[in-house]
Amino acid sequence: MTRQDTSGRRTTIYDLARLVDASPSAVSAVLNGTWEKRRISRKLADRVLEAADTQGYARNIQASLLRRETSHIVGMIIPKYDNRYFGAIAEQFEARARERGLFPVITCTQRDPDLELAAARELIAYRADCLVSTGATNPDRVTELCAAAGIRTVNLDLPGSDAPSVISDNEAAARDLTNLILDRGRDELGWNGPLLFVGGRASDHNTGARLRGFLEAHHARGLAVPDENVVTCGYAAAKAEQALGNLASLTSPAIFVNSTITLEGxxxxxxxxxxQYRFGCFDWDPFAALLKENVGMVQQDVDAMLDETFEVIESDDRGASVKRIACRLNVLNAGISD
Amino acid sequence: MTRQDTSGRRTTIYDLARLVDASPSAVSAVLNGTWEKRRISRKLADRVLEAADTQGYARNIQASLLRRETSHIVGMIIPKYDNRYFGAIAEQFEARARERGLFPVITCTQRDPDLELAAARELIAYRADCLVSTGATNPDRVTELCAAAGIRTVNLDLPGSDAPSVISDNEAAARDLTNLILDRGRDELGWNGPLLFVGGRASDHNTGARLRGFLEAHHARGLAVPDENVVTCGYAAAKAEQALGNLASLTSPAIFVNSTITLEGxxxxxxxxxxQYRFGCFDWDPFAALLKENVGMVQQDVDAMLDETFEVIESDDRGASVKRIACRLNVLNAGISD
DNA sequence: ACAACTTGCTTCATCGGTTGTGCAATCGTG
DNA sequence: CACGATTGCACAACCGATGAAGCAAGTTGT
Structure with missing residues (x-):
């Protein structure tokens, strides 16, 4: 690979055309694979490819996309990268996009509504073909922006009302987790009372669904849950630690924790x-799973969620359908007691 | 916000020009902020801005970039998102890029050398202004590709020999961590022998540096480290679990673990x-920090690393300089014994 | 009243590919 | 050998934004 001679300027199809003594359009056809359809001879094609190689040619995507109708860019906005769940979502999204020959662009919005919209606008400017908005605080606003630009959106993790959504079945998983914690609290601590629910915001869709599952499981056992047992203090670890400190006493030694971030606190x-205490957590983390007091963790099925997401992208579904993906409940430290 | 009427086609400056009865170049000047310099009246500017707003205009970046010299795109390739370290790097990179009005594009390469090169090529095609290659298996090959396209690169986490590098001071941090584990092993287990080193590949630069620090700390105490105490079995958790199983016996109850991934195994x-055992780990994870046998974790200073990275990007440094960033050693569970 | 500026725009070429259209040369057929 | 078909390519019009150059109308100075 020799560095190009025309220092500064990058090699273009016009340079290559001059080198192999052909027209720019022939070069273009060879380089984008349409040369057979356009009846370019294999001989010329080989010459072009070799020249491109020795010159270190790289197609100017800006120019290419400007002319074409579709960008093959798929965008994703995601709140954070700092836990396994969102990390896995980002990775899987990238892998699946690449498999399909698409170019994934992921933007991390720090749970900031303004950043979310700014990121969406930026992806629109790049003419993304579609946008997946993950855990967006205001998914409908993002959908509105995109719709105006003719870009389809899919809501992941948190549902919206103007575009298809793919979310975990929070309610069912929370019910199962609650039952597990109640059983293990009874067997290992002799505690039969209602559990403590810690973390999340009551206004948040997922927290709402999990809370419903939590209450259903209690009702099914004829257990009432006093209001003070539900501590929706936000997700932050410090907030949870502080909120627990404010409780007069630990009302229950068995706890339902709403996320791994909260669990730290x-x-x-x-x-x-x-x-002595026991807890279960709605989220998965391999080290948290090693904690002895942990009776179980809900693991959202990221693979299935992203399969479904791309299926929706590739379908014509433009409505506000909601696909609910079942979660896996990992039972931990069973048969150990202290 | 009314959806555009010319369904399908997105609004362009030509549409706006027709609407406000002005020329496309005037509209362009207004929309990219150069209108005062180009002596467009405030009256026309206001009309253009209002039309752009009601039409939901979004500039076609492809067209804009094609014409301009610099893309303001900064690329990053990163191996994985699935641990706190790389997650934090990705987040901080994005935040800093945005602060500077740049557009960050991060690509996850799954530790696959071919994917690394493919990702670099893609970012070159997008005319990125610079590329940060994080933990690349072959940073020099990436640099070579980019250099041919006139794109500067910075190596992060893993050094290369053809471009500036920003890395942690692995050797010093490993020495400190080794000393901590040796001290706590002696105090808490009465073990004075050499530690076990688990994880990583011997050929890997960072593992090499950490191993050096590990050995120095032992030498300083007059301790010899037998070969079988160094188990560089790769990073994967399963590999570590298997490699330990292959040991005739646990030669040392005090262990230096080379990464959190390895630590799981x-x-x-x-x-x-x-x-009984104790361990320390070269890497940080909040839940791993809660494990009782953990005496300390090295936390790489991601903030400082990215500050330095952007400083290098903005400087003229094109050589193969290496900036070493000090790590923080978190001492854990001190004063607890079982 | 006329030259010299200033103001406020418009015109046009350009960035680098893509693609419909056209055309000369070669081939095949009766 | 004449005629249509096929092969192999070149031409030129885009895609949308940008900015240098230019130009008409209004303003200022003498």
Whole structure:
């Protein structure tokens, strides 16, 4: 590979055309694979390809996309990369996009509604073919922006009302997790009372669905859940630690934790108490799974969610359908007691 | 916001020009902020801006970039998103790029050398202004590709020999961590012997540097480290679990673990043994920090690394300089004994 | 009243590919 | 050998935004 001679300027199809003594359009056809259809001889094609190789030619996508109708760019906005769930979503999204010959662009919006819209606008400017908005605080606003630009959107993790959504079946999984914690609390601590629910915001769709599952499981056992047992103090670890500190006493030694972020604060606080406890968590983390007091973690099925997401993208579904994906409940530390 | 009427086609400056009865270049000047310099009246500017707003105009970046010299795109290739370290790097990179008005594009390459090169080629095609290659298996090959296209590169986390690199001071941090584990092993287990080193590949630059620090700390205490105490079995958790299983016996109850991924396997294996043990880990994870046997974790200074990275990008440094960033050693569970 | 500026625009070429259309040369057929 | 068909390519019009150059109308100075 020799560096190009015309220093500064990058090699273009016009340079290659001059080199192999052909027209730019022939070069273009060879380089984008349409040369057989356009009846370019194999001889010329070979010459072009060799010249492109030795010159280190790289197609100017800007120019290419400007002329073509579709960009093959698929955008994703995602709140954070800092936990396994969103990390896995980002990775799987990329892998699936690449498999399909698409160019994935992922933007992390820090749970900031303004950043979400700015990111969406930017992806529109890049003429993305579609946009997946993951855990967006205001998915409908994003959909509105995109619709105006003719870009289809899919809501992932958090549903919207103007575009198809793919979400976990939070309610069912929360019901199962609640039952597991109740059973293990009874068997391992002799505690039959209602659980404590910690983390999330009550206004948040997913927290709402999980809370419903949590309450259903209690009702099915004839257990009432007092209001003070539901501590929706936000997701942040510090908030949870503080909120627990504000409780007069630990009303329940068995706890339903709404996310791994929250769990960090919960465990820090519990460790300072001098009581036995058990918890389960709605989210998966391999190290959290190693904690002895952890009876189970809900693992959302990221593979299935992204398969479904791309299926929706490739379908004509433009309505506000909601696909609910079942979660996996990992039962932990069974048969261990202290 | 009314959806555009000319269904299908997106609004262009030509549409706006017709609407406000002006020329496309005037509209362009208004929309890219150069209108005062180009002596467009405020009256016309306001009319253009209003039309752009009601039409939901979004500039076609492809066309814009094609004409301009610089893309303001900064690329990053990164191996994985699935641990806190790389997750934090991706987030911080995005935040800093945005602060500077740049457009970050991050690509996850799954530690696959071919994918790395493909991703670099793609970013070259998008005319990125620069490329940060993080933890690349072959950073010099990426640099070579980029250099041919006139794109500058910076190596992050893993150094290369053809472009500036920003890396952690692995050797010093490994020395400190080794000393901590040796001290705590002595105090808490009464073990004075050499530690076990688990994880990583010996050919890997960072593992090499950490191994050096590990050995220096031992030498300083007059301790010899037998070859079988160094288990560089790769990073994967399953590999580590298997490699430990192959040891005739646990030669040392105090262990230096080379990464959190490896640690998952190590802890799974140790839990099945019926022995007391202690470990320290070169990497940070909040839940791993809660494990009682963990005496300390090295936390790489992602903030400082990315500050330095952008400083290098903005400087004229094109040589193969290497900036080493000090790590933080988090001492854990001190004063607890079982 | 006329030259010299200033103001506020418009015109047009350009960035690098893509693609419909056209045309000369070669081939096949009766 | 004449005629249509096929092969192999070149031409030129785009895609949408940008900015240098230019130009008409209004303003200022003498």
């Amino acid at each position: 919960v465990v820090r606080w519990l460790d300072k108490q001098d009581k | 190590v802890v799974r294996w140790l839990d099945k043994q019926d022995k």
